[in-house]
Amino acid sequence: MINFPGDGVCHSSDGWRQGRKFAVTHSRDHVFVAVVLLLALALPLPLSADPPAGYYDPALGLTGESLRLALHEIIDDHSRFPYTSSATDTWDIVSEADRDPGLPANVITIYRNSSVLSSDHNTPTGWNREHSWPSSYGFTNDGSCNYPYSDAHQLRASSPSYNSARSNRVFDWCTSGCSEYTAEGVPFSNFGSGFGNNGSWQVWEDRRGDLARQMFYMETRYEGGTHGITGCSEPDLRLTDDRSLIISNTSANQSIAYMGVLETLLLWHLEDPVDAREQLRNDVIGSYQGNRNPYVDHPEWVCQIWTCSGADLTPPAAPSGLTANPGECQVLLDWLDNGEADLAGYSVYRSTSSGGPYDLIASVAAGTSNHSDGSGTVATPYFYVVSAVDTSGNESATGNEASAASQTGPACSPPDPGEIDLVISEVMANPQAVFDSAGEYFEIYNRGTATVDLAGWTIRDDDVDSQLIVAPGGLLIAPGEFLVLGNNSNSAQNGGHPTDYVYSAFFLANSVDEVVLGFTQGAAFVEVSRVNYTSSTFPYGAGVAMELIDLATIDTNTPVAWEAATETFGLGDFGTPGSGPVPPGPDADFIRGEVNLDGVIDISDPITILESLFGTMGPLPCADAGDVNDDGLINLSDVIFGLGVIFVGDPL
Known part of the structure; x- marks a missing residue:
C-alpha cells in the first residue's frame, strides 16, 4: 500500500x-x-528463513563419512506428501518452491528457464515435474511407501519437452554428438547426447550447482533401511564416477542404486554457488517436509565429505586472545587478528553456561576483530567463543572462552520522550566504487517533532546481524534531519559519503535482507522502521542506492515506495546520503x-x-x-x- x-x-x-x-x-x-x-x-510469497536453532548441531565439527552420516540422521524420516492428490501434493509444493518472483502466478522451469502459469501443469505447453535423480535409477514405482519418488527437494518444475529430452541421461559434460536446448532469457544452453547411462546431460550455467546439491542431498537422505516412523523400505542411493554401475530398472524399485557423474557434480557445485533463489526453495520445501537440504545451508560441507579437486579444505586457525569486558548495556568482545590471506571473517557464539552449548549471535567481517553484544539481558553473565571462517567456507575450531555481564547505564534508558517518527530513507546495499565492506550505508530521516537520541537503540536484520548503538555523547537526530549509518567513516575509503555512526556487527546483503531500527523497552523490542528488500523487486543495483520517493511514506516495504538514486556522490556511486532527493514537480x-x-x-x-x-x-x-x-x-x-x-x- x-x-x-x-x-x-x-x-x-x-x-x-x-x-x-x-x-x-x-x-x-x-x-x-x-x-x-x-x-x-x-x-503467499516464500520468505527466507534460517534452519531451526540447533538443527545442525549434531554435525558440527565432523568431516568425511562421519559428517555425511550425521547429516543423514538430521534429514532422515521426513514427512511425505503424495505425488498427486486432491489434497496438498507435490504439484502444490513444487509450484510454490519454483515460483517466479516477478510473476507470482507462474513457475520458472529448471532447464528451459521459461516462466509459465502455475495452473498450466501437466500440459504439453505448460510444465510437469522433473525427477532430477531419475526414478528409473532406484525407485521406479510410486506409492505411499516410495519416499524418494515424491521428495520435493529433488523435484523441479520442467518444460515437458525438455524433461523428455533429458530423460534419464546422467549429469555430465556433453562432449560429442550434442543437441542444444536453449535456456530462455539468458545466453546459455543445456546440451544432451546419448541415452541412459551412456548419455550425458549438461545443465546450463546458473542451474548446475542447484542440481548438484540436489544429488548430494539424495545420497545423504537415502541410506537404505526403513523409514523410522512409517517403516517403509528406502533405497540406498549413491553417487559414482563409474557409469557401469548406473543401471536403469523400470520394473522394480532397487535396494541400491547409482547416479552420477560425481566428479562433474562436484565441479558444478563449486562453479555455481548457492544464491537467494535456492535458499528460498530450501525454506519452502523444508516448511512442508520438515527437513532441509544441508548442502544449501552449508555448501562448504560438500567438499568436506567428498573430495573436490583443487578445493580448499584447510580451515583457518582458531582465533586467540578473546577478552570480554562489561559495557553499558553490552558486552565488549575483542580478540587477536587471524593472519590468513583467505580469511572471510569470524563467527561469534554465546552461551549462558560455561562450555556451551553456544548459539551463533553475529558474523564479523575480516579486518574487524571485535564485537559489541547488546542483544542479551542486562547484568546477565554470558560465555563467548569465536571461530574463524575462510572464503571457501571452512570454519575453524573455536578459540578460548571469555565471560562478562553488561552493566546498566544511561544508554539503557528508553529513547527521548516526544513524538518519535523516524524512517529509513535510503539504502546502499551494493556499492560499486568501493568494496561492500567499506561502502555500505543506510540513512535515517526524522519526520517527527522531537529530537531523538539514538544511543541505546538497535539496528538489526531478521537473522543474526544486530548492533546496539553505543554513543556516550549521544547520537541526536533533530526534526527534519538525516543521519547516515555505515561500516566505514573514512570518506577516502567508503566512496565519499558522510557517516554519523559506524557499525561493525551489521551487514547489508546484496540480494535479500532487512534493515530494522528500534529500541528495547522492558522485555519488548519496539520496532520503529523496517525495510525488507530484494534485488529482484526493489529499485537498486551495483553502485545505485534506493531512496524513498516520499519521506512521508507509511509502508516502506513496498518496492513502489522507492526509486533508484540518480544523483552521484563521492567517487561516482549514485545516492544522496545525508540529504533527500529533489522531488519531481507537476507538469x-x-x-x-x-x-x-x-x-x-x-x-x-x-x-x-x-x-x-x-x-x-x-x-x-x-x-x-x-x-x-x-x-x-x-x-x-x-x-x-x-x-x-x-x-x-x-x-x-
Whole structure:
C-alpha cells in the first residue's frame, strides 16, 4: 500500500504527460488475465528463513563419512506428501518452491528457464515435474511407501519437452554428438547426447550447482533401511564416477542404486554457488517436509565429505586472545587478528553456561576483530567463543572462552520522550566504487517533532546481524534531519559519503535482507522502521542506492515506495546520503484510472497497478492516476475498482 499527496496533479519520478481525452475499451480475453492475476495475489510469497536453532548441531565439527552420516540422521524420516492428490501434493509444493518472483502466478522451469502459469501443469505447453535423480535409477514405482519418488527437494518444475529430452541421461559434460536446448532469457544452453547411462546431460550455467546439491542431498537422505516412523523400505542411493554401475530398472524399485557423474557434480557445485533463489526453495520445501537440504545451508560441507579437486579444505586457525569486558548495556568482545590471506571473517557464539552449548549471535567481517553484544539481558553473565571462517567456507575450531555481564547505564534508558517518527530513507546495499565492506550505508530521516537520541537503540536484520548503538555523547537526530549509518567513516575509503555512526556487527546483503531500527523497552523490542528488500523487486543495483520517493511514506516495504538514486556522490556511486532527493514537480493534470498513460483506460491499467504493487516494475508513472477509488492510497482496492469501471461501467 502506498500513501501519496492527493493534490490533483500527477506525481511521478519519471515525469508527466499532457492531459487528453481517453477511450474505455472492453475485452473478454483480458477478463481471464485479470482473474489469473488476482488469484496470484492470494498465493503467499516464500520468505527466507534460517534452519531451526540447533538443527545442525549434531554435525558440527565432523568431516568425511562421519559428517555425511550425521547429516543423514538430521534429514532422515521426513514427512511425505503424495505425488498427486486432491489434497496438498507435490504439484502444490513444487509450484510454490519454483515460483517466479516477478510473476507470482507462474513457475520458472529448471532447464528451459521459461516462466509459465502455475495452473498450466501437466500440459504439453505448460510444465510437469522433473525427477532430477531419475526414478528409473532406484525407485521406479510410486506409492505411499516410495519416499524418494515424491521428495520435493529433488523435484523441479520442467518444460515437458525438455524433461523428455533429458530423460534419464546422467549429469555430465556433453562432449560429442550434442543437441542444444536453449535456456530462455539468458545466453546459455543445456546440451544432451546419448541415452541412459551412456548419455550425458549438461545443465546450463546458473542451474548446475542447484542440481548438484540436489544429488548430494539424495545420497545423504537415502541410506537404505526403513523409514523410522512409517517403516517403509528406502533405497540406498549413491553417487559414482563409474557409469557401469548406473543401471536403469523400470520394473522394480532397487535396494541400491547409482547416479552420477560425481566428479562433474562436484565441479558444478563449486562453479555455481548457492544464491537467494535456492535458499528460498530450501525454506519452502523444508516448511512442508520438515527437513532441509544441508548442502544449501552449508555448501562448504560438500567438499568436506567428498573430495573436490583443487578445493580448499584447510580451515583457518582458531582465533586467540578473546577478552570480554562489561559495557553499558553490552558486552565488549575483542580478540587477536587471524593472519590468513583467505580469511572471510569470524563467527561469534554465546552461551549462558560455561562450555556451551553456544548459539551463533553475529558474523564479523575480516579486518574487524571485535564485537559489541547488546542483544542479551542486562547484568546477565554470558560465555563467548569465536571461530574463524575462510572464503571457501571452512570454519575453524573455536578459540578460548571469555565471560562478562553488561552493566546498566544511561544508554539503557528508553529513547527521548516526544513524538518519535523516524524512517529509513535510503539504502546502499551494493556499492560499486568501493568494496561492500567499506561502502555500505543506510540513512535515517526524522519526520517527527522531537529530537531523538539514538544511543541505546538497535539496528538489526531478521537473522543474526544486530548492533546496539553505543554513543556516550549521544547520537541526536533533530526534526527534519538525516543521519547516515555505515561500516566505514573514512570518506577516502567508503566512496565519499558522510557517516554519523559506524557499525561493525551489521551487514547489508546484496540480494535479500532487512534493515530494522528500534529500541528495547522492558522485555519488548519496539520496532520503529523496517525495510525488507530484494534485488529482484526493489529499485537498486551495483553502485545505485534506493531512496524513498516520499519521506512521508507509511509502508516502506513496498518496492513502489522507492526509486533508484540518480544523483552521484563521492567517487561516482549514485545516492544522496545525508540529504533527500529533489522531488519531481507537476507538469499537467491527470486522468484517474489511466494508470500507464497509454491514452486508453483498459485492463492494462489495473494490471499496471498489480505489477507496481507486487514488484515487477518500479513506481507508477502517475501515482495519482493509480488511486482509482480516490482514497489517498494505492492498493488492491484500486485494482478491483478499476475492473468495475472497465467491465461493469462503474463511474470514476
